[in-house]
Amino acid sequence: MHLFQSSSKMNWQEIMTKLHESDITVFGHQIPINLLTLAAPIMLLCVLAEYMYSKKKNLGLYTKDGMIGSIGVGAGYLVATALVNVATFYIVWWCYYYLAPLQIPYTWWAFILCIFVYDFARYWAHRVAHEQRFWWASHVTHHSSDHYNLTVSFRLCWIDQVKLIFFLPVVIMGFDPLMFFLVHQIGILYQFWQHSDVIPPLPKFFENIFVTPTNHKVHHGKNETYIDVNYGSMFIFWDKLFGTYKAPGEKPEWGVKQPLSSTTNPFYLVFHEYIDIVRDFFHAKTWKDKWKATFGRPGQYEGVDKF
Numbered sequence: 541m542h543l544f545q546s547s548s549k550m551n552w553q554e555i556m557t558k559l560h561e562s563d564i565t566v567f568g569h570q571i572p573i574n575l576l577t578l579a580a581p582i583m584l585l586c587v588l589a590e591y592m593y594s595k596k597k598n599l600g601l602y603t604k605d606g607m608i609g610s611i612g613v614g615a616g617y618l619v620a621t622a623l624v625n626v627a628t629f630y631i632v633w634w635c636y637y638y639l640a641p642l643q644i645p646y647t648w649w650a651f652i653l654c655i656f657v658y659d660f661a662r663y664w665a666h667r668v669a670h671e672q673r674f675w676w677a678s679h680v681t682h683h684s685s686d687h688y689n690l691t692v693s694f695r696l697c698w699i700d701q702v703k704l705i706f707f708l709p710v711v712i713m714g715f716d717p718l719m720f721f722l723v724h725q726i727g728i729l730y731q732f733w734q735h736s737d738v739i740p741p742l743p744k745f746f747e748n749i750f751v752t753p754t755n756h757k758v759h760h761g762k763n764e765t766y767i768d769v770n771y772g773s774m775f776i777f778w779d780k781l782f783g784t785y786k787a788p789g790e791k792p793e794w795g796v797k798q799p800l801s802s803t804t805n806p807f808y809l810v811f812h813e814y815i816d817i818v819r820d821f822f823h824a825k826t827w828k829d830k831w832k833a834t835f836g837r838p839g840q841y842e843g844v845d846k847f
Contacts, residue, residue, distance in 0.1 A: 549637055550716075552630070575725040583732055587690045590738060594689070601689045601737055605803045612806030613681060614694030621701070628701050632720060636711040644714040651723070654715045655774070658707065658723045663778040665706035666771040676838040677813035678702055684809050686795035688757055692735040698810050730774050735760075741788075751776045754788055761792025797839070 594601035644650050669679040678697040685692045711720050733739070734756040741747060741754045751772045759770040769786035772778045779785035802808045820833035820841055833841045 549640075549643055551637070552633060575722070575729060579729055579732075583690070586733075590690050590736060593738060599738070601687055602691075603687055606685055606687045606689075607691060608804040609806065609809055610685065610691035610694045612804070613696070613698075613809055614691070616698050616806050616810065617694070617696045617700070620698035624701055628704060629717065629721065631704065632708070632711055633717045635708050636715075636717050636720075639712045640714045642714045644716075646716065646719075650715070651719060654710065654719050654723050655726070657713065657715070658710050658720070658727060659772075659774045660778065661707050661710055662727060662773045663771050663775075663782075665703050666773060667768075667782075667784065668706070669703070670768050670771070671837055672835050673813075673817060673833070673838045673841070674835050675703070677817055680796060680813045680838075681810050683760060683762075683796050684800060684803075686803070688735065688737045688760055688792070688794050690732065690735050692760070693732045695809070727773055747776070748780075749775060749777060757792055758786050758788050760794055762795055762797050763790060763793050765790065766792060 591602050593599075644653075665675075666679075669675040678700055681697045682692070682695045684695060707720075707724075711717055731751075734751055734753050736753045737757065739753040742752050746752065747755060751770075751774055755770055755776050756772075758766050760766075766786060769784050770776065770779050771784055776785065800809070801812070817834055821830050824830040824833050829841075
């Protein structure tokens with residue numbers, strides 16, 4: 541299947557047929573269409589290697605409770621994603637097929653452009669998830685670990701698909717759903733290695749362009765100086781462009797400011813902020829307060845500490 545050689549929009553039946561094919565051809569090379577499935581064993585081996593290295597060097601990067609929490613949340617995310625995959629992709633295809641006013645040519649430069657556009661959308665999705673409590677509820681899970689290691693990348697909210705609304709403009713612009721799906725997977729895989737505390741700083745030119753473990757670990761710090769900075773997922777220059785970049789400095793303190801009742805229960809780690817929002821919404825006496833409780837900045841409703 542030649543992903544960048546179609547001349548017209550594919551209907552739903554054609555899209556589903558190609559999704560079930562084992563591979564696609566990009567730049568003359570065949571690659572599996574489901575990159576995450578291919579990468580899963582490699583990711584687990586990397587986790588094992590980091591764990592063994594941490595144990596050998598006595599770094600204390602892993603704890604039993606932390607691993608239980610990360611693996612539990614990660615397993616639940618895989619199940620939840622599998623249950624809604626077809627519906628999610630249908631929404632993406634529908635927006636492309638019926639709302640996109642044009643079709644961006646299937647060329648090598650279109651693929652690269654899609655990466656930049658997608659990452660731009662992810663920057664703003666990530667930023668809004670820190671600035672509005674409703675969206676923070678679907679992201680706090682990712683920040684819930686008090687240690688920084690590769691398993692932190694497994695901590696994804698089980699209803700994270702609600703953020704799809706931030707990415708629909710990518711396909712509405714005319715990028716093909718299959719291209720979008722592939723770029724989305726590349727983005728997820730790229731974020732995996734960022735959550736390692738054993739990778740040293742990379743050359744300055746690389747650190748100035750891309751998100752790396754060095755500049756991303758700042759984002760996971762709950763230090764006051766590290767709150768709401770470094771939102772980039774693949775490219776760090778978005779933060780520099782929009783004034784949210786913070787250079788690494790003091791050692792980050794991992795986790796969230798809000799005390800957690802459990803560090804191992806995946807259901808609590810995923811849904812506790814949603815439960816708090818519902819509670820605050822019904823306790824609020826005015827509609828203005830109800831709005832603040834739901835869409836205000838995290839931690840600013842009724843003096844609750846951020847995170």
